[in-house]
Amino acid sequence: MSVVLPDRPGDQVSYHLRAGDQHIPLNSRVGKPISLHWSGAIACTHCGRATKKSFAQGHCYPCFKRLAQCDTCIMKPETCHFFQGTCREPEWGETHCFQPHIVYLANSSGLKVGITRKTQMPTRWMDQGAIQALPILEVDTRQQSGFVEVLFKEQVSDRTNWRAMLKGEVETLDLIAERDRLLETLDGGLNQLRDQHGSDAIRVLDETPYTFDYPVETFPRKVVTHNFDKQPLVEGVLQGIKGQYLILDSGVINLRKFTGYEITLR
């Protein structure tokens, strides 16, 4: 499912479902019955090969074992393998990890810290169902962003409580005030990192918070999940879309989890 920020601020995030080479707009389906049927086929999103099981969100097993983007350092950038000489694909690392990364604060189910490649903003936040986000620091490499995130995790969670996110039980936060408080609290640690990586390695940003509005008519009171692996047919009235989840009156489904699954939408 692809997600697009509206052209005009204040408009809703816009969702499309990729089916073959078609992009089906989803926002207009909210409030209406919808059915998704999985044929049983899964195609690796990297090589296209048929695979019985999906690894790391849509990869076949060989790709999962071979690609740098499926390595553990993607989840834990501070453990970057490039510097140990064991990057699975050093060329991929050079183009993806050695470029500006952003450390951000977001509000998906409360305050959280995260990192992203600069080019992935603001998609990253909409994927998480964040209602607010604020880029706070810029660094030169993915590994550096990992070190900074580890520092921030002393003070802030890096997780989203997706059930709370889907229930819409999220209060608006003053992200500027949170940023200022954290930068002050963590000043010593940030300076230590600057000593190690260069005095201009970690740059403080002065940005305005982003806000996101999702096409949700009714938030679920209880979150029940659908799973194509257990039940290939998912039906119900589409009540909304938030993050990577379709919210149906019969339950929610995380489409990210089923990347590569061949789905027919009706």
Ligand SMILES: [Zn+2]
């Ligand atoms: Zn593959």
